[in-house]
Structure formats: structure tokens, C-alpha cells
Amino acid sequence: MQTKILRPLAIAGTLSLALFFPGSAMAQGGSESFQTTLEPLNDSGGSGQASLQFNGDQATVTVSYSGLAETFQDGPFPHAQHIHIAGKGQCPDQSFDENGDGVVDTPEGQPAYGEIGTSLTTEGDTGADSGLAVERFPGGPNANYERTFELNQESAESVRNGTGVIVVHGLDPSTLSDEAANAKSPLDDSLPLAATAPALCGALSASQMGATPEGGADTGGGSTAGIENEWLFGLGGLALAGAAGAGALALRRRESGEQS
Ligand SMILES: [Cu+2]
Structure with a gap:
């Protein structure tokens, strides 16, 4: 009985504090999840999915796909992958092929998906400067990428405002026109156009699951996690009213306890 009264007070106190310090609120319960389906660009023939989940200033990004170009100069075809930012939050269609070589x-494609904000490398730097660090990207036709890292502020803002777009690059040159297959990359003339042209694209959008607090994971799991979650949901509105509201709730619980 005693602990039942004290616990909601303690939890409500934490929530009230969290409201005054939004940063800590995010780190505590709040996870924001985004996801997208990766659609083929330039007839790459590939498909896949990607997700991004915030946890404080950390983000866990997953990218999985299949059906992309397999080999490049006898090695696995490197597929650069980025979060493009600050564009329209869209994927381009073939009408974006300005020079008419058959390849966007x-x-x-930049007017649609924006510039590189984050390079989804397998290790080391994740900034825009690593955009063509081909040795630090997944290679080959399929990938199941997952990495947790500190997302830079520009990218985090873009993802949250709906202009974060996942783009995976690298086309099989044999699927292109002769002109395009022999062209150099507009990004780096030591690479062929096919190596850097976009192959998959998906605009990140907030997923419904992201609205559910994941308090259970933070409380260490076990049988009490579900109970605490119920209390958190119940107290969500009360926390706005502050300690007075929590006191009223404790009183209500005590009264109902006496009646039953
Ligand atoms: Cu890119």
C-alpha cells in the first residue's frame, strides 16, 4: 500500500523534470523512429528498406537491400549510401535526367533529395566528406547494414522535418547506354558515372511505432516493466499539472484502495 502511493509520486516527479528539460526527456523515454521503402532509381532492379531511430543524440540506422550491382573491377561493387538532406524530401524520377544520357x-537528383548530410559508412567518419569513401561502404548485391552513431545536427533536423532521404548509389554499367557506361562520375572523375549514380532512394517518414514510449527497455525489463508503462501512460497528462496533480492521484489511489 505504502509503495503504491510513493511510486507514482516519484515517477511523476521525473516526468515533470523531463518537461522542463526536453533534452533529458528525449534521452529517457523518447525514441523517434523513421522508416522508408527503398525504390529503384535508374532501373537498378534493386529494392530494400531503411530505418532510423533516435536515442538522445545517437541514431541507429538500418539499410537493407537486394538486387544491386554485384561486382566492380573483380571485387564486390561498392555501394555508397547516404542520408541526403535539406532538399524537397523526395526521390527524383526520370524527368530529372537533364543531360539526356538516360541516367539521373x-x-x-539533388533538387529532389538534397545534398549529402551523412555518409552511412561501416566504420569511421560519417560526415559528408566521407561521401565517396567507397572502401567503407557495404559492397555486393545485398546488404544488411546497421550502425549506431552520433548524427550531426543538420541531418537530425532534416530527418525530423521530413527532408531526410536515404540514397544508395552504384549501377551495373552493363545496364546503361554506351554513352552513360563510358562516362565519368560528375562527383569524381576517377570513378565511372555508374559507380556513383543513385540506385535506390526512399524518403524517411515518421513511423507509427515511434509514438509509443519504450519505457520498458529502460526500466530493465522484467515483469514490472509493463506495470510501469501503464502508470506512465496514466500519468502523462497529470505531469503537465505538476506535483499537485501527482499528489491528487496518490490520494485518489489511496481512496479507491480503501473502498475496495
Ligand atoms: Cu548519396
Whole structure:
């Protein structure tokens, strides 16, 4: 009986504090999840999915796909992958092919998906400067990528405001016109156009699951996690009213306890 009264007070106190310090609220319960389906660009033939989940200033990004170009110069075909930001939050269609070579290259698609904000590398730096660090991207036709890292502020803002777009690059040159297959990349003339042209694209959008607090994970799981979650949901509105509201709730619980 005693602990039943004290616990909601303690939890409500934490929530009230969290409201005054939004940053800590995010780190505590709040997870924001985004996801997208990766659609083929430039007839790459691939398909996949991607997700991004915030946890404080950390983000866990997953990218999985299949059906992309397999080999490049006898090695696994490197597929650069990025979060593009600050564009329209869209994927380009073939009408973006300005020079008419049959390929929407990376700069041609930029009005739709924006510039590189984050490089989804397998290790090391994740900034825009690593955009063409081909040795630090997944290679080959399929990938199941997952990495947790500190997302830079520009990218985090874009994802949250709906202009974060996942783009995976690298086309099989044999599927292109002779002109395009022999062209150099507009990004780096030591690479062929096919190596850097976009192959998959998906605009990140907030997923419904992201609205559910994941308090259970933070409380260490076990049988009490579900109970605490119920209390958190019940107290969500009360926390706005502050300690007075929590006191009223404790009183109500005590009264109902006496009646039953
Ligand atoms: Cu890119």
C-alpha cells in the first residue's frame, strides 16, 4: 500500500523534470523512429528498406537491400549510401535526367533529395566528406547494414522535418547506354558515372511505432516493466499539472484502495 502511493509520486516527479528539460526527456523515454521503402532509381532492379531511430543524440540506422550491382573491377561493387538532406524530401524520377544520357546522376537528383548530410559508412567518419569513401561502404548485391552513431545536427533536423532521404548509389554499367557506361562520375572523375549514380532512394517518414514510449527497455525489463508503462501512460497528462496533480492521484489511489 505504502509503495503504491510513493511510486507514482516519484515517477511523476521525473516526468515533470523531463518537461522542463526536453533534452533529458528525449534521452529517457523518447525514441523517434523513421522508416522508408527503398525504390529503384535508374532501373537498378534493386529494392530494400531503411530505418532510423533516435536515442538522445545517437541514431541507429538500418539499410537493407537486394538486387544491386554485384561486382566492380573483380571485387564486390561498392555501394555508397547516404542520408541526403535539406532538399524537397523526395526521390527524383526520370524527368530529372537533364543531360539526356538516360541516367539521373547524383547532382541531377539533388533538387529532389538534397545534398549529402551523412555518409552511412561501416566504420569511421560519417560526415559528408566521407561521401565517396567507397572502401567503407557495404559492397555486393545485398546488404544488411546497421550502425549506431552520433548524427550531426543538420541531418537530425532534416530527418525530423521530413527532408531526410536515404540514397544508395552504384549501377551495373552493363545496364546503361554506351554513352552513360563510358562516362565519368560528375562527383569524381576517377570513378565511372555508374559507380556513383543513385540506385535506390526512399524518403524517411515518421513511423507509427515511434509514438509509443519504450519505457520498458529502460526500466530493465522484467515483469514490472509493463506495470510501469501503464502508470506512465496514466500519468502523462497529470505531469503537465505538476506535483499537485501527482499528489491528487496518490490520494485518489489511496481512496479507491480503501473502498475496495
Ligand atoms: Cu548519396
